[in-house]
Structure formats: C-alpha cells, structure tokens
Amino acid sequence: MTTYIPGAARLYGPEFAAGPQAVYAVLREQHGRVAPVEIAPGIHAHLVIDYRAALDVTTNAGEVWSKNPRPWQATLPDTAAARGLMGMIGWRPNCLFSDGQAQQRYRRVISDCFAMIPPYRMRALVTEYADRLIAEFAGTGRADLVGQYARLILLNLFNRLFGRPDTDSAALTTSLNGLMDATPEEGEAAAAAFGQYMSELLDSKYRRPGDDFTTWLLHHPAALDHNEALHELTLTVGAGNEPMVNLLTNTISRMLTNPRYYASLTDGALSVHDALQEVLREEPSMANYGPYFVTQPVEFHGAWIRPAELVLVSYAAANTTPAALPDGPRSDNGAHLGFGAGAHRCPAADPALLIAATSVERILTLLPGLRLAVPRSELVWRHGPFHRSLAELPVTFTPVRPDQPGETPWTSSSPSPSTPSAATSPANAPACAPPATS
Numbered sequence: 001m002t003t004y005i006p007g008a009a010r011l012y013g014p015e016f017a018a019g020p021q022a023v024y025a026v027l028r029e030q031h032g033r034v035a036p037v038e039i040a041p042g043i044h045a046h047l048v049i050d051y052r053a054a055l056d057v058t059t060n061a062g063e064v065w066s067k068n069p070r071p072w073q074a075t076l077p078d079t080a081a082a083r084g085l086m087g088m089i090g091w092r093p094n095c096l097f098s099d100g101q102a103q104q105r106y107r108r109v110i111s112d113c114f115a116m117i118p119p120y121r122m123r124a125l126v127t128e129y130a131d132r133l134i135a136e137f138a139g140t141g142r143a144d145l146v147g148q149y150a151r152l153i154l155l156n157l158f159n160r161l162f163g164r165p166d167t168d169s170a171a172l173t174t175s176l177n178g179l180m181d182a183t184p185e186e187g188e189a190a191a192a193a194f195g196q197y198m199s200e201l202l203d204s205k206y207r208r209p210g211d212d213f214t215t216w217l218l219h220h221p222a223a224l225d226h227n228e229a230l231h232e233l234t235l236t237v238g239a240g241n242e243p244m245v246n247l248l249t250n251t252i253s254r255m256l257t258n259p260r261y262y263a264s265l266t267d268g269a270l271s272v273h274d275a276l277q278e279v280l281r282e283e284p285s286m287a288n289y290g291p292y293f294v295t296q297p298v299e300f301h302g303a304w305i306r307p308a309e310l311v312l313v314s315y316a317a318a319n320t321t322p323a324a325l326p327d328g329p330r331s332d333n334g335a336h337l338g339f340g341a342g343a344h345r346c347p348a349a350d351p352a353l354l355i356a357a358t359s360v361e362r363i364l365t366l367l368p369g370l371r372l373a374v375p376r377s378e379l380v381w382r383h384g385p386f387h388r389s390l391a392e393l394p395v396t397f398t399p400v401r402p403d404q405p406g407e408t409p410w411t412s413s414s415p416s417p418s419t420p421s422a423a424t425s426p427a428n429a430p431a432c433a434p435p436a437t438s
C-alpha cells in the first residue's frame, strides 16, 4: 500500500514538462492506480492516474470526496512554494471549491449565464476577434500563436461578453497574462490590476445593467452577494483562460505536425473537431488539475488517504491508461476526461468547444502555408504540475495583408489553396453580426 509522501515523483521542473507521459508510465508501474507525487518543493499529493479510479473520485464528489481545500490549507508550511499554490487551490466561495447544494447554486449561475449566449453569436464574436488578432501579424509571415493569439482571444471575448467596451480589453489581458511566470513583485502588481478590473466591472454593472454576462450573473435568482459575484466572475475568467489557451495551441501544434490532419485524396482528412477531441483525450490542458479531498480516511485503489491530504485527479494520465480506451484515430466523440466528470465536469464544455473550434479554424483558414517554425520536439512546455501548456508556438506562413472591407479580407502575395474565398470573409457574413452589447 502506498503512503502519502515517500518516493514521490516531481510534477514540476523541466523533466516533467518535457515528458509527462513517461512519468505517468513509471508511476503506473511502481504504484498502480494512485501514486505519491510532489507538486512543489515540499508539497505532496496523491495522483490518480487510472481512468476507472478517476471516475470513482469525480462521480462521487460531495460524499466521501470533497472539493473543500481548507483542512489541507491549514496543514501547509508558510513557504513561497505553498503560497504559490493558493492561486490554483486556495479556497474561494465558488463552485470549484464547494460541495453539494452550495456547489450546485454557484454552478447554476455560470451554466445559466452561458446558456444566454446563442451559439451563432458566440461564433460571430470569436470570428471577429480572431480576424482582428490575425490581421495584426498576417503581413509578417511569422507569429507566436501563444502570445499573439491564444493568450488574447478569450480575454478579448470575455471582456465583451462581460459588457465592457473593447478599449478595456487591454486591462484584462495585460493583468491576467502578467500573472503568468511573473516574479513575486510583478505577480503582485498584476493581481492588483486584475482586482481593479473586476471591481470596476462589477461597479459599472451595478450602476448600469446591460444585456451581458455580468448583469445576468448579478440578477440571477441565486441572488449572489457582492463577494460571491466577484468570485464567480473571477472563476469564469480564471477557469476559462488557461485551459482554453492550451487547448487551442496544443490542437494547432498537433494538426500542423500530424499527416492525418492533411487533406488526403484517398482517406480525407480528420477535422478540427477530431483534433480537439484527440487533444482533450491525449494531451488535455487541465492535465492534473482535479483537486479533491476525503472527508474520512479511505483505502483507495491501494493508497491510504487521510483527510487534509491533497488528491489530484490526473485527467491526462487517466485518459491514457493502457487498455482503458480503444487505440488509434477516433472521430466518434470517444470518451475522455478532458473536461472532467461528475458534479464538477466543466459547465462550459460546449461553449469552450465552439470557441476553440472557431479560433483554430480562423487560423487555418486565413494563414496560407502555415507550418511550425521549429520541429514539434523542440517546442518548449511550461513547467508546473497542473497544465499541459506551451511556452510559445512559433509558426511561419505566407504573408497576407488585410484588404478593404467588402472585398476578400485577405490577399496572399503568393496565392495558395488555403487562402479563403470571399464566401468565408466576415465582411460577407453580416447576418452573423452580433447584437450590440452595452
């Protein structure tokens, strides 16, 4: 039987970032379904690395399994490593860290607000922001699709959905992206700027309600108080941004390096949707971000787990459990845990897939001759236990320039079959224009 601490493998640092699946394979061999790991210097956890065991945890949330991290927090040392984890696993009044009725109340607010946005409007908005961002680098023939595209598109979109003018986008993107890999001083300044954005957002919507996500959230029958509303909105941005950035860039990098995604005369090519599903299964963005706790001591698939110990469901390892799922290419929406499972399964999975598919399609449609600027094996992955996340995604393509409205939006200096026709241009799709937000 494994215990909590001894023999723990490290889930941080360059070795894990370079090859997480190799680490999961060794852990499986040594420990079976649940393995002891170290997620930051001196901070340990049980990692659930088996598909069946992952379902046992996620589908029993709220009973033996709890999402309340406070008993665990109370045991942590006062170190920089422990403080650094609070952004991801520190308790807050939101659905991610609640159980039972409290979780359902918080969760319904987010699900209901997303349900207010018709898919055609979401798609039109994503297309608008995608095309704007692509126009900024399309003429140069090269780009970093992490920094110049993926890290901006969802935040620009959220700023608009929240009911703020585009001029406020920079405050959101700069502050949230400033938290990434920042020094403690930079991180503090970015957190303060993010806090200011959120509080100005709420103040503005208390004063002047509109037809937007923030107003729907404030007026939801769940009657959130100010603090709860702030945390639910923050969770929406926080839980949405990082996995979405990674889903987009992991998908694009996979499509550009796997011949199954190229058009083939005999077989046809797999689609963007296939690639998204494959990434969600084999390289999910929220790789190990399923924090759970037990409410009483349990023996769980060979591990002895006590209250106040952190259990992380590894969606990445669970999805790749040998023999858990059929091998080979799949275009059948095959089962995976890329969006989690059970009571805490991602409440925004459908809009997230729509946003991701549209964002990837715009890149593939508008940039002819797109290819990685370096071999996939040379891409650099960010260090850290929770996400499967590229530091950069450098690409090259045939330079194209935006044309005047009403014409084709892009003119390639050397025409390519993937240069879009006029029929795909946003200027030719006024019926999809979103209704104005306040």
Ligand code: HEM
Pocket: 095, 096, 097, 103, 107, 110, 235, 236, 237, 239, 240, 241, 243, 244, 247, 280, 284, 285, 286, 289, 290, 291, 315, 337, 338, 339, 340, 341, 343, 344, 345, 346, 347, 348, 349, 351, 352
């Ligand atoms: C529009 C973008 C997104 C939003 C607003 C969003 C929001 C959320 C929220 C609020 C939760 C907590 C639900 C609960 O505890 O009841 C959640 C959970 C989750 N989301 Fe999303 N999400 C988004 C995109 C994504 C994407 C792109 C992925 C993966 C590629 C993802 C994977 C997950 C997973 C795995 C969980 C479960 C976490 C756990 O087990 O604790 N989400 N999401």
